[in-house]
Amino acid sequence: MSPFSNQFKKHTNHIRLQADEKRDLHERLVTYMEYHPLPTSMQSKPQAQEKAQSRFALGIRSLNAITFNPKLVGRFVVTASLFMMVGVPVLAERALPGDVLYPMKVQINEEVRASLSFSPYAKIEWETTRLERRLAEARSLASVGRLTNEAEAAVVEAVKKHTSSAQQNIAMLETHNEDEAALASISLVSVLQAQDDIFALEDASEATDSGITEPSTPSLIASAVREAKFNAEAVNDRGQVTPVRLLALIERESTYAQELFAVVKKTATSEEQAAVERRLTDVKRKVEAVQLALAEPAPVEDTVEMATLAVNTDNTDEGATSSRRVSVVPAQDHVLVLKSALTDLRKLINFMTNIDVRQSVSVERLVPISYTVEERRDAVTAKLEEINAIHRDVEGRQPPVEVAERVMQGLVAYQQYMSDINLSLEEGNIQLAEVMVVEAANLIADLKILVGNSPLIETDNTEVSSSSASERIE
Amino acid sequence: MADEATRTTNENHEARFLKAFEEYSDALFRHAFLRISDRERAVDLVHDTFTKVWSYIRTGHEVTSFKSFLYKVLNNLIIDEYRKHKESSLDALFEVEGIDEGTFTELNADDTDSMIATMDGQRAFELLHQLPDTYKEVLILRYVDELGPKEISDLIEETENVISVRLHRGMKMLRDLVETEEQKAITKRQTQ
Numbered sequence: 001m002s003p004f005s006n007q008f009k010k011h012t013n014h015i016r017l018q019a020d021e022k023r024d025l026h027e028r029l030v031t032y033m034e035y036h037p038l039p040t041s042m043q044s045k046p047q048a049q050e051k052a053q054s055r056f057a058l059g060i061r062s063l064n065a066i067t068f069n070p071k072l073v074g075r076f077v078v079t080a081s082l083f084m085m086v087g088v089p090v091l092a093e094r095a096l097p098g099d100v101l102y103p104m105k106v107q108i109n110e111e112v113r114a115s116l117s118f119s120p121y122a123k124i125e126w127e128t129t130r131l132e133r134r135l136a137e138a139r140s141l142a143s144v145g146r147l148t149n150e151a152e153a154a155v156v157e158a159v160k161k162h163t164s165s166a167q168q169n170i171a172m173l174e175t176h177n178e179d180e181a182a183l184a185s186i187s188l189v190s191v192l193q194a195q196d197d198i199f200a201l202e203d204a205s206e207a208t209d210s211g212i213t214e215p216s217t218p219s220l221i222a223s224a225v226r227e228a229k230f231n232a233e234a235v236n237d238r239g240q241v242t243p244v245r246l247l248a249l250i251e252r253e254s255t256y257a258q259e260l261f262a263v264v265k266k267t268a269t270s271e272e273q274a275a276v277e278r279r280l281t282d283v284k285r286k287v288e289a290v291q292l293a294l295a296e297p298a299p300v301e302d303t304v305e306m307a308t309l310a311v312n313t314d315n316t317d318e319g320a321t322s323s324r325r326v327s328v329v330p331a332q333d334h335v336l337v338l339k340s341a342l343t344d345l346r347k348l349i350n351f352m353t354n355i356d357v358r359q360s361v362s363v364e365r366l367v368p369i370s371y372t373v374e375e376r377r378d379a380v381t382a383k384l385e386e387i388n389a390i391h392r393d394v395e396g397r398q399p400p401v402e403v404a405e406r407v408m409q410g411l412v413a414y415q416q417y418m419s420d421i422n423l424s425l426e427e428g429n430i431q432l433a434e435v436m437v438v439e440a441a442n443l444i445a446d447l448k449i450l451v452g453n454s455p456l457i458e459t460d461n462t463e464v465s466s467s468s469a470s471e472r473i474e
Numbered sequence: 475m476a477d478e479a480t481r482t483t484n485e486n487h488e489a490r491f492l493k494a495f496e497e498y499s500d501a502l503f504r505h506a507f508l509r510i511s512d513r514e515r516a517v518d519l520v521h522d523t524f525t526k527v528w529s530y531i532r533t534g535h536e537v538t539s540f541k542s543f544l545y546k547v548l549n550n551l552i553i554d555e556y557r558k559h560k561e562s563s564l565d566a567l568f569e570v571e572g573i574d575e576g577t578f579t580e581l582n583a584d585d586t587d588s589m590i591a592t593m594d595g596q597r598a599f600e601l602l603h604q605l606p607d608t609y610k611e612v613l614i615l616r617y618v619d620e621l622g623p624k625e626i627s628d629l630i631e632e633t634e635n636v637i638s639v640r641l642h643r644g645m646k647m648l649r650d651l652v653e654t655e656e657q658k659a660i661t662k663r664q665t666q
Contacts, residue, residue, distance in 0.1 A: 007595020008617045015507055016500040017517070025521055029495060032525050038487055038532055259529075 024122055031129070035353070036259070121173065124184040127166040128191050134158040135195055136354050138221055156224040163192070163228040182241035183249060185232065186339060192229035194346035199225060201365050243294060243334040250287055250338060253345045254280075260352045275363045279348055282370035286341045290334045376430045380437050384421065387441045394447045397454040410447045414440060487531055494540035495524060501619060502548050508614050509552050511603055519555065523548040545619070546629050549611070556607050594652060601651040609644030612637055 017025065110130055138155040141147040166188050174181035199222035257280060265273055344367050351363055371379070391414060399407040417440040424433040499520060506516035526547050527537065537543050602610060611630065615621045623641075627634045 005595070005617050008599050009595075009620075011596055011599040012504060012508065012618045015504045017503045017520075021517055022499060025499065025517060026492075026495065028521055029492075029524050029528075033488065033491075033528060036528065036532060039534075042487060042532075042534065 027122060027126075035256070036263070121180055121184055124166045124169045124173070124188065127162045127169065128188055131159060131162040131166070132191060132195070132350075134162070135221070135225070139354060152220055156220050159221065159224040159228055163188070163232065167232065179241060179245060183245050186241060186246065186342065187249060189229065189232045190339065190343040190346050192225060192232055193343045194350055195225050196222070196229050197343075197347060198350060198366065241335065243290060243338055246335060246338040246342065247287065247291065250283075250342050250345065253342065253349070254283065254287075257345055257349050257352070260349060264352045272363070276348060276352065278369060279344065279363065279367045282367075283341045283344050283348075285372070286337055286370065290337055293334060373428075373430055376434065377425065380421070380425065380430065380433050383437050383441065384418075387437070387444050388418075390444045390448055394444065394451050396456050397451045398457050399451045399454055403450045407447055407450050410443060410450070414443055414447070417443065490540075491524075491528060491531060494527075494544065498541060498544050499524075502544060505545070505614055505619055506548060506552060508602065508618060509607065509610060510555055515555070519548060519551050522551055526551075542625060542629060545615075545621070549629060552607075552611075597652045597655065598648045601648060601655065604651055605644060605647055609640055609647060612640045613644045613648070616641060 134155050138147060138152070141151055170181050170184050170188070173184060203222065261276060261280060264276065347367050351366055395411060417436055421433050421436045421440065424436065502520045502523060503516055506519045507513060510516060523544055527544060531537060602613065612626060615626045615629065621629070623634045623637050626637050
């Protein structure tokens with residue numbers, strides 16, 4: 001190598017991953033491999049090991065007849081060692097409580113990974129993952145009727161233990177990095193919130209299947225999760241996190257969710273795919289809206305200042321003042337939107353990874369669709385058409401005398417609703433329009449009950465002929 | 475060949491993959507960091523490289539040489555990274571798209587070697603970040619990752635002639651930068 005090359009390379013040798021960076025990277029990779037395991041056909045086959053063992057045994061028994069092959073022995077030893085070091089722990093990852101390899105999973109595999117998590121944030125993430133694992137195991141056991149009282153108690157204990165451990169690490173992190181601690185806290189709360197919602201829906205679904213109408217007592221595990229969530233939320237309220245940090249976390253979770261979706265697509269029906277895809281798009285839309293808001297310069301005038309300016313310039317036109325009124329969207333609203341998006345993502349990830357969740361809870365109930373403004377406007381318009389049809393029918397009938405005055409007042413009120421709804425739609429206040437259209441629908445439904453099948457009002461000859469014809473038919 | 479196939483069939487895919495991580499993660503990080511000068515992003519790119527390769531393995535593909543495959547995936551990710559954050563100044567100034575790099579008959583096989591024989595490696599390293607990525611890429615692959623022209627050619631899917639031209643041009647730019655810096659230093663000493 002030339003002197004230049006030696007010098008050049010010498011100055012790059014110090015550029016390498018730090019020890020904790022490498023460990024974190026290794027851990028992320030192993031987590032990725034766990035969530036994206038090899039297909040069964042590609043995994044190490046124990047039968048191949050048995051064949052090697054039997055060949056070896058044959059060799060041992062017939063030493064005189066068969067030449068002892070050191071290469072074969074060596075290969076077997078290496079393969080067996082690899083299997084013990086890698087294959088068994090990997091198999092253990094799929095174990096459930098009660099299985100032979102389950103203690104290895106919890107007490108060795110997971111503890112090793114916990115000890116390899118050097119950064120407090122990585123430790124918190126790992127404790128959260130362990131919590132989710134215990135809950136997924138509980139669901140798997142429950143689905144096959146193996147969730148005994150002891151197993152349930154163990155899961156409750158695990159929920160408390162991992163949540164407590166995560167919170168202790170958050171407290172430690174807070175002493176030197178408040179921002180990251182707040183982020184970790186939000187992450188923990190979103191996981192617990194997602195799990196709490198799933199349990200609530202699972203319980204509701206179970207009650208419906210059993211024909212029970214009264215709210216059922218939540219299971220011990222569900223109660224433990226809810227309590228953990230409340231405790232985590234109480235701590236979370238003290239911390240502040242910037243939208244930018246949350247966006248980075250959501251981006252990571254979104255990438256993972258998209259990768260999961262790519263896998264799920266292969267087996268899901270087209271309806272399931274569309275449902276999940278729609279919700280992933282909703283999350284993306286929420287995030288993009290916040291990103292757009294953060295990218296734009298914040299409007300600086302507030303309502304008080306603008307009103308004062310209007311007074312000073314003798315502008316008494318109220319409409320002009322209100323049209324110049326602008327509002328500043330506080331950063332905390334962005335954080336709320338992003339937290340909601342993160343929780344939805346966690347629920348979708350749970351839904352896609354946990355077959356037991358998929359079997360007991362529909363994605364429609366787990367993550368309701370977030371309609372766009374246009375969709376909401378269309379829904380309001382469609383509802384208006386529907387209730388206006390009922391209104392035309394009510395208006396065209398002669399109500400009974402005893403309710404005539406009430407019907408008249410109701411129709412006047414209905415007209416006022418229509419006027420207000422149209423104004424709200426023009427102003428773009430979809431939320432108000434939605435509320436009022438529901439109230440108008442309830443009103444017209446009541447009026448319809450009052451008028452019942454009262455005779456139609458005679459308006460002109462055409463109508464009289466029609467009504468007469470209909471009467472003759474009746 | 476039969477032994478290799480047997481070993482590939484029986485050997486744990488995960489073990490091979492994790493072994494490749496232990497062996498190449500530092501080198502890949504070094505390459506990424508030298509290219510994009512952002513430590514955190516470089517770590518992410520290395521992570522993305524390995525996850526992509528794992529996804530490739532999961533779909534049933536066989537990776538015969540982890541080293542070249544990892545570098546190829548990483549290189550593509552770095553190119554994507556550049557496309558996202560295209561710097562209009564230097565890259566546009568040294569825009570190489572459209573230039574026919576395959577017909578530089580004036581290029582002598584010994585030109586690059588003779589150029590670097592007298593160049594200060596340390597100064598060249600310090601000024602490397604000023605080069606456009608097109609030249610940084612080949613210089614880092616050649617003098618840091620120690621890949622041969624054929625390997626680089628396979629990796630970035632250009633002919634060996636193009637690689638040689640880029641190495642030559644990159645080194646020439648570095649030499650010019652080093653000489654400019656030295657001239658500035660001399661002028662400064664003279665005026666003091």
